[in-house]
Amino acid sequence: MAKRLSRFYCCALLSLLPCTVFADLVVVVSADAALSRIQRQELKDLYLESRTPLPGQARITPLDQSERSRERSEFYQRYIEKTPAQLRTHWARSLRGRSVLSKCLRRAESRLCPRVYAQYPTG
Amino acid sequence: MLRHFVRSCAISLAVCSGAAMAGDSLPSLTLNGFGTLGVVHSDVSDADFVADPLASSGAGYSGDWSAEVDSRLGLQATLAATSALSTTVQVVSEKRFDGSYSPAIEWAYLQYDATPNLSLRVGRVVLGNFLNSEYRKVSFATPWVRPPAEIYRLVPVANFDGVDLRYRYYVGELINDLRLSYGGGSVEYATGDIESSDSWGVSQQTRWGNTTLFASYGEVNVSAQELTQFFDVYRLFGPPGEALADRYEVDGKPLRFLSVGVNYDPGQWFVEGEWTRLSSSTLLGSSESTHMTAGYRLGKWTPYAALGRARVTSNTFEPGLNPAFYPSPFAEGAALLNSTLNTLLSSGLQQDSRTVGLRWDFRPGMALTAQYDHIDFRSGSPGGLINQQPSFQPGGTMNLFSLALDFVF
Numbered sequence: 001m002a003k004r005l006s007r008f009y010c011c012a013l014l015s016l017l018p019c020t021v022f023a024d025l026v027v028v029v030s031a032d033a034a035l036s037r038i039q040r041q042e043l044k045d046l047y048l049e050s051r052t053p054l055p056g057q058a059r060i061t062p063l064d065q066s067e068r069s070r071e072r073s074e075f076y077q078r079y080i081e082k083t084p085a086q087l088r089t090h091w092a093r094s095l096r097g098r099s100v101l102s103k104c105l106r107r108a109e110s111r112l113c114p115r116v117y118a119q120y121p122t123g
Numbered sequence: 124m125l126r127h128f129v130r131s132c133a134i135s136l137a138v139c140s141g142a143a144m145a146g147d148s149l150p151s152l153t154l155n156g157f158g159t160l161g162v163v164h165s166d167v168s169d170a171d172f173v174a175d176p177l178a179s180s181g182a183g184y185s186g187d188w189s190a191e192v193d194s195r196l197g198l199q200a201t202l203a204a205t206s207a208l209s210t211t212v213q214v215v216s217e218k219r220f221d222g223s224y225s226p227a228i229e230w231a232y233l234q235y236d237a238t239p240n241l242s243l244r245v246g247r248v249v250l251g252n253f254l255n256s257e258y259r260k261v262s263f264a265t266p267w268v269r270p271p272a273e274i275y276r277l278v279p280v281a282n283f284d285g286v287d288l289r290y291r292y293y294v295g296e297l298i299n300d301l302r303l304s305y306g307g308g309s310v311e312y313a314t315g316d317i318e319s320s321d322s323w324g325v326s327q328q329t330r331w332g333n334t335t336l337f338a339s340y341g342e343v344n345v346s347a348q349e350l351t352q353f354f355d356v357y358r359l360f361g362p363p364g365e366a367l368a369d370r371y372e373v374d375g376k377p378l379r380f381l382s383v384g385v386n387y388d389p390g391q392w393f394v395e396g397e398w399t400r401l402s403s404s405t406l407l408g409s410s411e412s413t414h415m416t417a418g419y420r421l422g423k424w425t426p427y428a429a430l431g432r433a434r435v436t437s438n439t440f441e442p443g444l445n446p447a448f449y450p451s452p453f454a455e456g457a458a459l460l461n462s463t464l465n466t467l468l469s470s471g472l473q474q475d476s477r478t479v480g481l482r483w484d485f486r487p488g489m490a491l492t493a494q495y496d497h498i499d500f501r502s503g504s505p506g507g508l509i510n511q512q513p514s515f516q517p518g519g520t521m522n523l524f525s526l527a528l529d530f531v532f
Contacts (some may be wrong), residue, residue, distance in 0.1 A: 041296065049298065051239070052239075068487065082390070083390035083391075083420075085390065085420050085425070085484070086333075086388060086390050088484070088487075089264060089388070092157075092258065092261060092263050092264035092531050093257070093258045093261075093264045
């Protein structure tokens with residue numbers, strides 16, 4: 001996946017971390033990214049409605065962690081403002097089952113994240 | 124700090140060049156499924172309780188406990204050919220009119236997304252008359268074991284053959300979905316089939332934070348050969364018979380459905396209400412139904428309670444032909460026709476229901492729900508029960524105990 005992303009000129013990779021140590025939301029963006037900031041509402045639209053903040057300019061694939069992870073639930077509760085029960089209903093009602101997202105994230109966890117993040121300098 | 128990112132790597136967004144990503148991942152095939160394994164007990168033993176009025180048997184007379192009422196399996200495949208063109212097929216196996224569980228094509232359509240907010244679907248598509256119509260067969264997506272009968276039984280089918288246009292538009296923080304649909308369909312039951320054509324509907328759903336508002340209006344034209352023949356016999360009885368046939372004929376007259384619903388779900392608890400009116404100048408008459416549900420979430424447990432009410436607002440009795448005006452055997456024929464007409468007129472759903480239930484989300488994608496319903500049939504209504512035995516008396520009460528395992532994948 002990491003290889004494929006670089007092959008297709010992945011222009012940015014963001015990481016939104018509901019980090020327990022650092023209470024603030026941290027966004028990591030590549031210098032090539034057209035998306036330099038994201039509003040709370042845009043983030044909600046992206047995660048709940050698959051609506052891209054920059055239509056026509058970039059395709060954004062939101063990635064997720066497994067439903068059991070504490071980080072995911074914290075991210076959704078704090079930034080998307082949805083409880084696990086609300087999310088469960090949301091995805092079941094859009095008939096995407098446990099969501100397309102969760103697939104991405106298992107791959108992301110195992111391969112994408114460590115390798116791509118490793119390319120970014122600390123800071 | 125970076126090391127911390129890598130370790131927790133909680134949520135990430137991948138922003139890729141559209142064309143490159145699209146070319147890489149398409150065509151793509153997505154498979155989903157849902158289902159329910161449920162049992163229900165009814166304390167009315169001389170008739171069958173069914174969730175689908177077209178099913179052949181249910182709980183009560185045919186069995187003390189029945190696994191046929193709510194059990195179902197659905198599989199869905201979506202093939203996205205390009206970013207704008209996709210096709211979806213959904214197959215559902217559940218108890219049918221002929222007693223079998225033969226899988227039926229629930230959905231089969233081609234979807235064209237003209238823009239990310241405007242899509243056209245052609246084929247067999249889900250019906251959207253009520254607030255929960257689009258996922259009424261996905262029991263996992265709703266709090267109950269089955270959708271409230273007062274409202275959802277008014278339209279026992281969940282799909283139609285035709286076209287629909289969906290438009291999503293945003294107004295500030297409001298997410299609006301407008302839907303227009305047109306088509307028809309055919310549904311079989313034990314002794315015939317019901318055809319529908321030239322039917323249309325419009326619905327609007329608005330979501331604003333935790334609130335969902337829904338409104339829909341639709342006109343459905345149905346005909347059933349058995350009913351047409353029944354009224355043809357009435358017409359043989361001269362002008363009085365013709366007048367009665369014209370008054371109650373179903374073929375050629377629209378059934379009008381109006382529905383409004385609201386759902387408020389701030390997370391810790393939820394409340395939902397819906398009101399529906401069916402109006403028609405036919406044998407199927409006019410009726411009004413309301414339903415309300417409230418639930419509270421305690422971790423994996425969700426206790427809920429609901430109230431439902433259905434009333435027929437049109438006449439449920441018709442004096443009909445006067446047998447005294449006709450010689451034998453026409454007099455007996457007239458009396459028989461009147462009796463059948465009145466049985467049909469009084470069969471509309473009139474009831475008050477009280478429901479309590481407890482849902483347990485014991486693992487992702489799976490939930491176990493126990494539900495108790497107390498239903499009070501009003502004004503001599505048989506409450507939609509089928510396989511009524513001679514000892515069955517309409518207008519009584521019924522207690523239902525249901526247990527269901529719901530899943531999605």
